[in-house]
Amino acid sequence: MFRTSIISEFKNRETPFYYYDLALLNDSLNQVKGLAEKYDFEIHYAIKANSNERILAEILKAGFGADCVSGNEVKRAIECGFAPETVLFAGVGKTDKEIRYALEQNIKAFNCESIQEMEVINELAQEVSQTAEISLRINPNVDAKTHKYITTGLDENKFGINQTDLPTVIETLNGLSNIKLTGLHFHIGSQIMDMNVFKGLCLRVNEIESWFSDRGIEIEHLNLGGGLGVNYLEPDAEPIADFETYFAIFAEFLRRKTNQKVHFELGRSIVAQCGSLISRVVFIKNGLNTNFAVVDAGMTELMRPALYQSYHHINNLTSNGEPTSYDVVGPICESTDCFGKAIKLPETKRGDLIAIRSAGAYGEVMMSRYNLRDQNEAFYSE
Numbered sequence: 001m002f003r004t005s006i007i008s009e010f011k012n013r014e015t016p017f018y019y020y021d022l023a024l025l026n027d028s029l030n031q032v033k034g035l036a037e038k039y040d041f042e043i044h045y046a047i048k049a050n051s052n053e054r055i056l057a058e059i060l061k062a063g064f065g066a067d068c069v070s071g072n073e074v075k076r077a078i079e080c081g082f083a084p085e086t087v088l089f090a091g092v093g094k095t096d097k098e099i100r101y102a103l104e105q106n107i108k109a110f111n112c113e114s115i116q117e118m119e120v121i122n123e124l125a126q127e128v129s130q131t132a133e134i135s136l137r138i139n140p141n142v143d144a145k146t147h148k149y150i151t152t153g154l155d156e157n158k159f160g161i162n163q164t165d166l167p168t169v170i171e172t173l174n175g176l177s178n179i180k181l182t183g184l185h186f187h188i189g190s191q192i193m194d195m196n197v198f199k200g201l202c203l204r205v206n207e208i209e210s211w212f213s214d215r216g217i218e219i220e221h222l223n224l225g226g227g228l229g230v231n232y233l234e235p236d237a238e239p240i241a242d243f244e245t246y247f248a249i250f251a252e253f254l255r256r257k258t259n260q261k262v263h264f265e266l267g268r269s270i271v272a273q274c275g276s277l278i279s280r281v282v283f284i285k286n287g288l289n290t291n292f293a294v295v296d297a298g299m300t301e302l303m304r305p306a307l308y309q310s311y312h313h314i315n316n317l318t319s320n321g322e323p324t325s326y327d328v329v330g331p332i333c334e335s336t337d338c339f340g341k342a343i344k345l346p347e348t349k350r351g352d353l354i355a356i357r358s359a360g361a362y363g364e365v366m367m368s369r370y371n372l373r374d375q376n377e378a379f380y381s382e
């Protein structure tokens, strides 16, 4: 959890701030690296989960590539030292400017999400006399059994190309000489805890791959996206995600042809548990039916509870008083600015430090300046 020496360091800093345990990050990275080598899988870290440069430096050292969802993420990856041939560019709404930039950088591949996007990439690649590699992001209609806001692989979702459009895709591709289809890409959602979902995904991918090979189309790359969930309820019980089961499922159920490369785009599972949002209690306020612990972090620093009603474990780092129930709320002018209701904490007082856990993924990257909030520097331990 948190060493006393780290808590002493927290006390001297202006709150709120993100704290990252880089040793824990490296434990996760080493585990992923070992399994990727064992199964001959290629990992592209999904930068959207956390694009903090210090975090990216550790990920780069582990030898992973990058999965990006905007021109600026491609730029961040390249500026931080990721080799362009390891960078993938996904996203349903890539603009011409972003596509041109990615072509200029000679990135590995575009994960292409619509027929019109294929045509536009072809046209822009032609302008600069290039042939762009593309993977088709296919919507496999597999239920990720996760929060509906972060489900991406059902027919009703905006992501990817529907299977019914595949004949038109092939017909269109035949007329496009500046793009080359090399891969199939899938990503069905995030924070997936039911491992059977990944088995279901493998079986659907096998069917779709066969559809292509039956038509004489050779697929060099299969990209299964990310999605592996983490234990938000008990971060100390499971600081490292269950990478072993996750990769073993793909190794067992994905039908892979000789020489076919298999890629993953993991985000949350790599970075969630190494990050905490550290905040100070500003006031304790007794409501009619509840005690409020008003802290100096808000939904502007960590939006997940307000956006998805998601649970983040909270520790009081400076009290060991009697367990007491609090609604832990932020200072923002919104009633959804609440980190947890009826949370049992040791008796809490003004000035106590609290840690909002499992905040390393989709935390810092989703910060906003609403209410003209300050943004403090993150803090790291090795």
Ligand SMILES: Cc1ncc(COP(=O)(O)O)c(C=O)c1O
Residues within 6 Å of the ligand: 046, 049, 067, 090, 187, 189, 190, 191, 225, 226, 227, 228, 265, 266, 267, 268, 269
């Ligand atoms: C295309 C794509 N790949 C990878 C990821 C990373 O997912 P996760 O953080 O769940 O591993 C996402 C986000 O959900 C995504 O949209």
Ligand SMILES: N[C@@H](CCCC[NH3+])C(=O)O
Residues within 6 Å of the ligand: 048, 150, 152, 190, 191, 304, 361, 362
């Ligand atoms: N922002 C989401 C994850 C979205 C994943 C990107 N498709 C979260 O905080 O859980």
